[in-house]
Amino acid sequence: MTIRDVVFVPGRQALNEMHRYSPAVRSNGFLFVSGQVGSREDGSPEPELKAQVRKAFENLNAVLSAADCSFNDVVDVTIFMLNPDQVFEMLWNEVVPEYWGQQPYPNATVVGVTWLAGFQFEIKVVARLPND
Template sequence: MQADYTEYHFSPGFEAGGFLFIAGQIGLDENGDPPEDATEQARIAFTALGEVLGEAGLDFTDIVSLTSHHVGGVDRILEWFPKVKDEFIVEPFPAWTALGVTGLAIPGLVVEISAIAQR
């Protein structure tokens, strides 16, 4: 993620006041392309979220707030997103906000996930 820091001038994670603020993570495959399957994009994004947590010596149980941004109808995400989320997030469950958006930074992306973790 060093390239994002250098090129776009943002931190994947930033610690302040005992919290780690994690920038939105997206689901690009090994070729840098978004998979067509939304669940696969979400899994890749959660994996990237875990990498940022790990760099800070934290894990998914330290997340206190989770925000997911969804393209193409936030009303349909309950059919699939909670199942993927539950592969990574366990009790005690963090606060979760799901937002519908018209688009994300890279064409083809349908989900972006950000979080706040407590040290």
């Protein structure tokens, strides 16, 4: 039986336990990070969109840090958002650059969705483990 090398962030298990998933898994020199949302420690969403996006990036950075990575190690990004036609430009130009890191940027895919379990924004990444 294969045992997953799971990365946990202390105090951030509410959503992981509620939805039964691991925040991140190390495998073959990469870190696969589950979708991070703008959740508070209790799993509830930040109510305001910009604050929710910032919190999603803070949660992502916490998972990366727990695996000794940073956003500069990220090679692939997938972003899911509600109502992209209404919020994409604002988020992409005002909030995302605060956290994105330096060039060269990772590749990115942005997907408009109709449901994110009570959230408006989710980001998942694949990162290169720095010492592998």
